[in-house]
Amino acid sequence: MNLKLPTHSFLLFFVFTICFSQRASFAQKIDRMDQNTGNPLLPGWFADPTIKKYNGIYYIYATTDNEMLASGAPTVWYSKDFSNWYNYTMEIPSLESVNLRNFWAPDIIHAKDGKYYLYFGNCQAGCNIYGYVSENPTGPWEKLHEDDTPVIKHGYPTEGFPSLDAQFFTDDDGQIYAHWGTWVHYNKGYAVGQLDNTRMDQMFDPAKIPLDQTPAPFEAPYMMKKGEKYILMYSGGSCHDESYNVRYSFAESPYGPFTEGDNNPVLSTNSDGSVHGPGHHSILEEDGDYYIVYHRHDYPMTRGGMARQVAIDKMIFENDSTIKKVNPGHGKMKDLIKVSDVPDDLAFNTKTTASSHYYLNSLEYDYEYRPEFATDKNNATMWKAENNQYPQYLEVDLGEEKHIERIMTNFEFASYYYQYVIKYSLDGEKWKIFADRSSNRVPGSPMIDDNDIEARYLKLEILGTEKTGLLASVWNFQVFNSKFDIPLQLENRASENSPAPISQRKKLIDINFGNIELNDSKRSIKNSGSLGGFFKVEDNVKLKELKGERFFDFNGGKLVFSEPVPEVLNWNGSFTVATWVKNPKVSNQGEFLASWCNRNKIGLANTYNAMVYNSGPYGAAAHLDGHFDMSFNEVPEANEWHYLVLTFDGVVEKMYVDGKLDNSQVMLLSSAIEDAKIIIGASDIGENFTGQMASFGMYDYALNNHEILKSMNKYRPNELISDK
Structure with a gap:
C-alpha cells in the first residue's frame, strides 16, 4: 500500500516487494480434518523449516510465525520418536544496533570441529545472514562476529540483493556451499557461494544463477545431491496465497548451469485446498528414503498467509535427476515413528466441553473452534474461547475413573506464557488442584504438569496470558497414566513481562x-x-x-x-x-x-x-x-x-x-x-x-x-x- 514509511533498509526492501495477494479460495467448507493425523507435524505457527537429526534426536528450526511479519522468538522443536515434539526458546545474543526480532529461515551445520553453526536472516539492520556457534544444537549461542558483521551481507554478490533464505549444503569432499535469495524474480536469480570451512563465518566465490535456470522462482533455495546430480529445489508462486509451490532444477555442479526438472511444481496446493500454499522446505533422508518438510497455510486462512504450520510428506525420485510429484496429505509418516515409552493419551476423543468456543462467521468462513478439537490429536485444529475475556475453561470427561500422573498442554503460542490451573474431580462437582500455574511466567509447548491422582474429570482453567488480546486456545490437551522421559532436559526462562491487561468492555x-x-x-x-x-x-x-x-x-x-x-x-x-x-x-x-x-x-x-x-x-x-x-x-x-x-x-x-x-x-x-x-x-x-x-x-x-x-x-x- 502507498503508506509513507521510515527509510530503514529493511522497510525499503518490503516496500519494494509489495504486491496484493488473492484471498483464500476453498472449494468446500472444511469442518474438521481427519483425526489422529500426522500433519501438521507441529502444534503452532511455524514456517521455513529446517530439519536435522543429531545423536538420535530430530530437530526442526523454523521461523516463528503469525506475529509481526513472522518475527517471533527463535525457537527449536525436538523429538526422539517423531511423534511427540517439544519446543524450546533458544538463547541467542541480540545485535548491537537493534533488539533481535527477525529469526527468519534458519539453517544449522554440524561442522567437522564438532560445533554447531546456526545461520538465519534478519532485516532489522539490512537484510543479512548472521551466524552463531554453540557446543550444542539448542545453544546457548555465541556470535561468530562480535561486531555483527554478517556472514552473508545485503548486496552480496550484486548491489541491492537481499541476503535471506540461506541454506547450506556440504558436498562429498567436505566443501560447504550456500544458496540464498528471496523475491528473486525481482532480483535476477538466486545466489550461490562457498563458506570458509575452517572459520565458518565468511563466504567466497559468489555468483548469481540466471533466472532461466530456475523457472518461475520466488524464494527458499535448497540444495541436495542425488547420485552425481546436484538438485536445486526452490519455492515459486507467492507465499501469500495458494500459488506457493516447490520446484527444482538439476546440474553437474552446485554452481550450475541448471536444467529445469520434470513434473514441476512437485509440491503444490491439493485439489480440495486442505493443503494450501505448501512451500519453503528442507529434506530429511533416512534409511534411503526422502521426506520433504515444508510449511502450509492454516484453515481458516489468516490474511496474507503468515499463519503457517509445518508438515511432512514422502518424496520419491524416479532417477537421480527426476522427482515425482509429491502427494501432500494429512497422514502420519509411520515409517519414521519410533518405539516410545509415551503411553496412550487418556483424553483422546473423550467428551470435552468448554466455557465457550469461538464461532468464526465472516464473508469467507463458517467455522467453529470447538472444545473437542483440543482432544482430537490433530495439530490442524484447536479449541478457542469465544472472546478474550478471562477466565475460560476446558473440561474433559474421561468416562470413568483413571490413574493420572502427567498432563501436557499445547497452548496456541509456544513462546508466550499462559497462566492457568488444572483441577480434577471424581464426580464433576468437588474439585481439587492437580497443578497450579496461576502465577506462571514460563512459556513452553507442551506445558508439562505432573502429579499422582485418581480422577474422571479434568478442568483446565485459563486465567490470562502474556500477550494482550490472545484468546484462550489449546491445540492439544493430553492426559497420561505415567511419567516418561523427555528427550532433552531443557527449561525456558521465565518472562519479565507482566500478564496482559484484559478488556473491560469499555x-x-x-x-x-x-x-x-x-x-x-x-x-x-x-x-x-x-x-x-x-x-x-x-x-x-x-x-x-x-x-x-x-x-x-x-x-x-x-x-x-x-x-x-x-x-x-x-x-x-x-x-x-x-x-x-x-x-x-x-x-x-x-x-x-x-x-x-x-x-x-x-x-x-x-x-x-x-x-x-x-x-x-x-x-x-x-x-x-x-x-x-x-x-x-x-x-x-x-x-x-x-x-x-x-x-x-x-x-x-x-x-x-x-x-x-x-x-x-x-x-x-x-x-x-x-x-x-x-x-x-x-x-x-x-x-x-x-x-x-x-x-x-x-x-x-x-x-x-x-x-x-x-x-x-x-x-x-x-x-x-x-x-x-
Missing part, C-alpha cells in the same frame, strides 16, 4: 461533535469515554453546524488525544472504531479517519492499525503492507453521510458500512502502541482525512451487529444546513 473514546463545547482559546475537546482526557485540535479543522448539531470539517487537520494509547489496545487487543463521516471526494489513497499505532517503532506489517476511507487496496483498514490491508468491497458513496465501523475481536477484522458487513478478514495483529497517540482525522505521520465527521467512538472490544445498529441510530446526523 467505551474508551466518546465524542459527539454536535454536543461539544469548543473553547477556541484552548482548542480542546473533552473525551466523555472511560479514558477521560481531551483531544487537542490541530491545524485546519473547522467547526460547522447541522440543524443545531455540530460537526468538524477535517481539511488537513487532526485531533490528537492527550493520554497514552492504553495497553488494552496493544498487540492483538480487540477494538471497535465507529464514526459518522461524509467524504466529498473518495480518492484511492490517504483519507485516514483514525490511527493509534506508531509505524516508526517496529515498522513491520501487522504492527500498525488505522481506519481509512478511500477506494484503494487499504481503503478500510491499513496494516502497513498490501498483503494485510483491507479494502472496501463496495466503496461508500462520496458526499453522503455514512456510519463506518471497524471491529476486531482478536481473530477477525470487519468493516461495516451503514450497519451492514462490507468486508472481513482473519487476522492476528501485533499492534505497536509504544510512543503512539490516538489521532482522529489523520495517520501517525500526517495522511489526512479531508471530509467531515459528526461523531467518534472507540471501544476496547468488538461490537456485534446489534450493538452497531444501536450506536448508528443514536449518533445519526441531520442534513447539513449551514456553515458556522
